[in-house]
Amino acid sequence: MDNAGIAGILGHMAKLLEFRGENPYKIAAYEKASRSVKAYEKELSDIYRRGRLPAVPGVGKAIKDKIEEMLTTGTFEEYEQILAEIPPGIHEIMNISGVGPKTARSLHERLGVESVEDLIRAAEEHRIRRLPRLGPKQEERLLRAAKSRVESSDFRRSSLTAAGIIAQQIIEELDNSPSIQRIAIAGSLRRRKETVGNIDLVALSEEPEKAIDSFVHLQKAERELEGVDDLGEYSHAAIVYEGNIRVDLYVSPEARCGPLMQYLTGSKEHNIRLQELARGRGYSVSEHGLICAGRIPENGTAGGGAGYLAKENELYRVLGLGWLPPEIREDRGEIEAGLNGRVPRLIERKDIRGDLHVHSRWSDGRNSIEELAMHAMVLGYEYIAITDHSPSTGIANGLSEERLLEHIREIEDVNERIDGIRLLSGTECDIRSDGRLDYSSELLESLDIVVVAVHAGLEQDREKMTQRIVAALENEHVDILAHPTGRKFGKRTGYEVDMDKVMQTAFDNEKVLEINSSPSRLDLNDMHARMAKEMGVKVAIDTDTHSLAHFENIRYGIDVARRAWLEPQDVVNTLSLKDICSILRV
DNA sequence: GCCGTTTTCGGCCCGACTGTTTTCAGTCG
Secondary structure, eight states: OOOOHHHHHHHHHHHHHHHTTTOHHHHHHHHHHHHHHOOSSSHHHHHTTOOOOOOTTTHHHHHHHHHHHHHHHOOOOOHHHHHHHOHHHHHHHHHHOOOOOHHHHHHHHOOOOOOOHHHHHHHTTTTTSSSTOHHHHHHHHHHHHHHHHHHHHHHHOOHHHHHHHHHHHHHHHHTOTTOSEEEEEEEEHHHTTTTSSEEEEEEEOOOOOHHHHHHHTTTEEEEEOOOOOOOOOOOEEEEEEEETEEEEEEEOOOOGGGHHHHHHOOOOOOOHHHHHHHHHTTTTEEEEEETTTTTTTTTTOOSSTTTOSOHHHHHHHHTTOOOGGGTTTTTHHHHHHTTOOOOOOOGGGGGGEEEEEOOTTTOSSSSSSHHHHHHHTTTOOOOEEEEEEEEOOGTOOOOOOOHHHHHHHHHHHHHHOOOSSSSEEEEEEETTTTBBBSSSSSHHHHHSSEEEESSTTTTOOOHHHHHHHHHHSSSSSSOOSTTTTTBEEEEEBBOOHHHHHHHHHHHHTTTTEEEOTTTTTOSSSSHHHHHHHTTTTTTEEEEBBGGGGGGHHHHHHHHHHHHHTTTTGGBBBGGGGGHHHHHTTT
């Protein structure tokens, strides 16, 4: 169990204690311990394996014992007891944005609400507005939040990150199977969609039965799904894998894997357009390949029968489309672009030259500025911006004006000591509820880069929120708007905001919008990022790093950018140090 | 439950924002 896992349980414990109305200082102690473990620079499990747990601030005798218990058993007794006492639906209710432990408790005690469905009923019957401190406005808000919660849980989709990790596990295990020559990811995971409903895999094998057998007996396969639709002569099986995710495996002989990969990669909309195009040219295209009245298409490679193409790219080439990267196969104009030879040269990891949103230990990051610099240098970056929090984000140890000045001095100091990378002094400055910023203009001017973001007051109405963000973007010192919609997976859909207006303001004032690469955010999303490109607004792909490992999240931001058709010139952190300094005027 | 140059008990404790209030409780990052 890693620090994040321990911190997660401690934090949940605090919530449960609060629900039960325990001593507030005890609750605060668990919260503090949770934050402290999360921010601790070394993995506690590593240290514990070698001996004793170190002294962690805010962790005393009692919680230390519980951490040891967690490291041994994965949980602790008191937590399990309290979990068992509280109805399971309560946890979900507390996850609804705007409902904390106190509200959940009041709903439970006074109205008998034990599930999200109960909550919806209570709201519809106007019983919630009669509770203390909850009026009609809150009731309406809770109803909306609860309903969106139910809708999103109908199709329990996995995050791209989780699905990617599982797919990798399965591939590694199946690679050892002698009956399988190669195995590849298809479906929405290959298109790098932000959530996926299932994982589609294609295995290359001349012994399909054996391949399927290895698949359904994977170590973490929970059960095989019966009665799944088959796909012509391709062998196919579906399983439920650990973590309740469906995985499909299709087996193909080498000669036909191209069309199968193409078909299974989709999207469905893309395939429909592709079929239309093929029909217009006298072909038909399906999972069996490109067929022209039973004969092999021109330039095609003959496979196991009439008209089979072994390779996916040949299929696209024969149709006159060139190569279409999987990320853009959504029927959002890629067919036309292919026909006109205007397929974008999508951004790649190697194009990224720096990261403009990084937190250090000065606020809520885990590492020192120097550690961040050294690590970024190893990644081959030319620059990173150190953007710690401003005072409004007090819980994240936001920097007072005095501390920000010291912060700037330390950055200068590290810049002088270390060659090979340039640190930009910055801030992730809060946009207050009225649109004013957390620091004075003089102070903002003394920074190399100003990233602004909304962290509190997320429930403002659309007009107010839009005005708030617009005001910030009109500030001459601001450079980048971070996580522009504020969404968090599994938590909230993002605040109400007029994106058209935000983007227009960004364009008019030459401001940059962020694609936040954190797997829990991915904000801007692909549609918004595409909209930015079309409106001529530049984008920064940043990681919002809070510990060294987070730098790697850049790949998820790049996935979003590629799905949005972004090319290197659309993204500011592909610029060289010299050019980025020139647009930042530093 | 944590902590201690006031050290084994008694104080501790983020600040902004909102909706509900008429001075504040609850939520959030």
